Amino acid sequence: VMSNLGLERYLEGLELGLARTPVGDRYVVEHMRQHGYNVGGEQSGHIVLSDYSTTGDGLVTALQILAVVAQSGKPVSEICNRFEPLPQILKNVRYKNGGQPLDNVAVRRAIDSGKSKLGKSGRLVIRPSGTEPMIRVMAEGDDEKLIKTVVSDIVHALTDAAA
Numbered sequence: 424v425m426s427n428l429g430l431e432r433y434l435e436g437l438e439l440g441l442a443r444t445p446v447g448d449r450y451v452v453e454h455m456r457q458h459g460y461n462v463g464g465e466q467s468g469h470i471v472l473s474d475y476s477t478t479g480d481g482l483v484t485a486l487q488i489l490a491v492v493a494q495s496g497k498p499v500s501e502i503c504n505r506f507e508p509l510p511q512i513l514k515n516v517r518y519k520n521g522g523q524p525l526d527n528v529a530v531r532r533a534i535d536s537g538k539s540k541l542g543k544s545g546r547l548v549i550r551p552s553g554t555e556p557m558i559r560v561m562a563e564g565d566d567e568k569l570i571k572t573v574v575s576d577i578v579h580a581l582t583d584a585a586a
Contacts, residue, residue, distance in 0.1 A: 426466055428546050428563050433506035446553070448479055509545075511563035512574045518556050518585035525549070525558065527584035530577070537562065537573035545570060549577065 431441045442458065444450040448471070451463040455473055464470040469479030476483050492499055518524045525531075537547050545564020552559055560577050562570040 426464075427508045427511055429506050429509040446550070452477060509563045509565060510567035510570055511561065512570055513559065513561045514574055514578050515552070516558045516560065516578055516581040516585060518558065518581070522556065522585060524581050524584040525551070527580070530580045530584050533577045533580035537577055540569060540573055545573075547573065547577075 426441065426443065434441050442454055442460070444454045446465070448465065448469050451465060451469075452471055452473075455461070455463045455471060461473045462471070463473070464479070468481075470481075470484040471477075471479050472483055472487060475487075488499070488503065492502055495502065516524070534547070534549055541547055541562065541564050544566065545562060548559075548561040550559050551557070558581055560574055560581070562574045562577075564570050
């Protein structure tokens with residue numbers, strides 16, 4: 424769910440698809456198995472190459488990149504620098520255990536407004552942390568000033584709701 428929109432656009436240009444799953448290696452691997460995919464990963468850097476491993480393995484990934492570098496004769500910087508990431512902002516907002524800030528009317532309005540402002544030029548992901556009482560607010564898009572405003576508005580609404 425957190426892969427940069429710039430990657431998605433780059434892959435579309437190559438006529439390749441991008442599947443988004445909930446955050447977590449287990450969801451990535453499950454989706455790969457269900458659909459027969461052999462490459463998956465997360466923004467955190469976990470890359471799963473199912474031809475070699477059933478979980479993210481940094482050494483296997485590094486060896487595969489080095490194999491491509493050796494076969495192509497191109498530098499790593501050229502092989503691994505293929506797309507331009509879009510500006511992306513991630514903020515975390517803590518709340519009291521047991522609270523439900525995403526149910527707050529002002530928060531819902533701020534989220535809806537942010538989605539509307541971004542339109543097709545950006546993306547907004549609001550999700551509770553799976554490990555702590557925290558809401559993660561991520562926005563990305565073509566206009567960095569706009570995504571800063573959208574994130575700020577949502578964080579402000581969440582902070583008020585969490586108080």
